[in-house]
Amino acid sequence: MKRLLLFIPVVLAVALGVVLFAGIGKDPNKLESALIGKPVPEFQLPDLHDEGRELNRELFRGQVSLLNVWGTWCPACRDEHDDLVWLAEEKGIRIVGLNYKDNRDDALVWLDRLGDPYQVSIYDPRGRLGFDLGVYGAPETYVIDAEGIVRHRHVGVVNEKVWEQDIEPLVKRYRENI
């Protein structure tokens, strides 16, 4: 019995090791969105291309979309832009753009020069919708199902690897649910 008690420190050390090891490789900068499983927050914002056209969350109804938060001030957004164009053109993904805390003219020049992967572009210069979504750094990409429910958030650049591993399976799954 006494001898068994001597093993307690070893057991504790191993348990601590397992707990700490589980944390290795997890990126602490990636937070789970608080909106998973909830509808996209309500908003009334203009279209980036057409000042007079008001958009609201109904635009997510009917098909699975990606909501991509970007701005011309964000270098990583430039980085992922070509991949978004590839997704829109080659994979036929519906991408909704949220131009976040940006300037309309700069944004339009950017889309003109680099190509426009967005079927709809929301213009949010004051970041209201971004704030309600809990955006804490662009770029962020949300998977939104055909009911307008947020299913996944990816913080950071979307590239081929992220698409294949994280986003494509979800898009496929929610497309089948329609």
Place this chain on the structure above:
Amino acid sequence: MTRSVLIALLLFAYGPFLTAEPSDVYDFDTRAEEQRFHDLISELRCPKCQNQNIADSNAPISKDMREEAYQMMSSGASNDEIVGALVDRFGEFVRYKPQVESRTLLLWATPVIAVVIGLLVVAGIVIRSRRDNQGDSGLSAEERERASRILDGDGSDRTS
């Protein structure tokens, strides 16, 4: 001499931090309201910079969060409502003091559990040592006799 140089170096080293206060200014009717606002934003964590509260952080998102807290406060919201509104957007992460619920129970209970285990260990050691000290030292009658001979110091038993 070396001391004043050291002090000067320290002042230089900390200088940038002293001026890192957020520059936006909010108006309050009373001192108490201002204190309440300050206490509130000190308890909320910046989702971008992670180890700073939104009172200290200069990140744009922290500025937005302070602004939202101020607006809500001005329109009469309670602290719980303000924190709730931010948690709904950014998740439990923004609380520096997580709520007691099934998921965080272990977090809150661990200190208590550790102290209780410590007390049990100490109590166990004390009880055991008391019990061992009482009466019997575990020597047979013959050994006892030999021990007292050695202690008395006649030396005749030393070599055996």
